[in-house]
Amino acid sequence: MTAQYDGIGGSGLQFFGKVSASISHELKNVLAIINENAGLLEDLTVAARRGSPIDPDRLDRTVRNFTKQIHRADEILKNMNRFAHSVDQFECRVDLHDLVVLVANLAARKAAMGRILLETTAPAQPIQFTGNPFLLENLVWLCLELAIASTSAGRTVTLIPEKTASATLLHITGMDGLGEKLPLQNDAGLEAVCAALGAGMATDPAGNTLTLRLG
Amino acid sequence: MSEKILLIDDEVDFLSAMSERMKARDMQVTTASSAKEGLEKVAAGSFDAVILDLAMPEMDGIETLKILKEKNPDLQVILLTGHATIKQGIEAMKLGAMDLLEKPADINALTEKIKTAQAKKMLIVEKKNEEMIRKIMATKGW
Known part of the structure; x- marks a missing residue:
């Protein structure tokens, strides 16, 4: 069964590495904010020992900052955990919208760097996809990389x-730079992942849409 | 003399906490939440040091550093980053960054670097003043 991964060459490993690097970077930012707020409490404590009164509103703001960053880190780690478990099974049934939301969350920081907003639209009825979830995540990620670079x-x-x-189908709309052919950066990777999943791609340049046909 | 600092980072919660801590250490702090805003503030004012985040939307820290140093080669820039690769560190130093610190940064280490930056800036200003006086002395017949 690992032949599915052999077929995509280094693409899967690169995908795993990029997601891990992005997550660790985001967590570092969270830690930096927690670190500064802990430092603020330390500064307030030192000032209080010297006789300065402590402003309860200032303490409240700091506590709210801690809570906000803890929630942020929790969301990041939940996504990381779900992503890490996507290699548990070579084939399973997954909710397509849930998977797309996960990949959009994982790519959110990369999109934000290019000042692009990623949104997902839930279907009226749940859509089930049967196949390799990691490969599908990889395919959606590669398409989003392409979208972020060209939009x-x-x-x-x-x-x-x-x-x-x-x-x-999975439509990715709002993309710039679409022609009859894709403006591919990592075409070998994209084609290999498509082939491993038995998926196809079609572009609609006038509608700024790339559509993945997932079977 | 209190140090004049410009803090550029897209994480607004980081900016507010860090600037409050720096102000508590008698520094004069100005903040910018984007590279564009930071460049505008550098153009409008004079700073002893600029603390610059390496990873920001649209224009990253390296690109911002390049523009800052082109416009003001004497500006002392300290880069802050979540994860710096060796390649990024070397590139930043080649472009004239004074130092590169990893987040979360220790405020005492950062304060030391800011003091060094201010001393370097004063040295540059003194040197420039000396040169100017020497020039005036050479051209005027006193």
């Missing part, structure tokens, strides 16, 4: 899962 700052890229009578 102008300030734009919103939206991921829309759809189930038709004959196919399961």
